[in-house]
Amino acid sequence: MSFVNKIAKLAASPQGRRLLNQAKEMANDPKRRQQAKDAVEKVRGKAEEYTRRNRGSGH
Numbered sequence: 001m002s003f004v005n006k007i008a009k010l011a012a013s014p015q016g017r018r019l020l021n022q023a024k025e026m027a028n029d030p031k032r033r034q035q036a037k038d039a040v041e042k043v044r045g046k047a048e049e050y051t052r053r054n055r056g057s058g059h
Contacts, residue, residue, distance in 0.1 A: 010016040
């Protein structure tokens with residue numbers, strides 16, 4: 001069974017529907033949105049810092 005088929009099967013199950021509803025509720029929460037935005041900015045900043053540090057070093 002492919003990965004996509006497994007995901008589709010989970011999404012169709014009662015547990016999958018609960019998880020999807022929970023994810024939707026969390027996505028609509030302004031506090032959670034800000035936490036996600038902050039996490040993305042932190043990762044981007046670390047990636048940029050890594051790139052600057054290693055630029056020209058043969059990596």
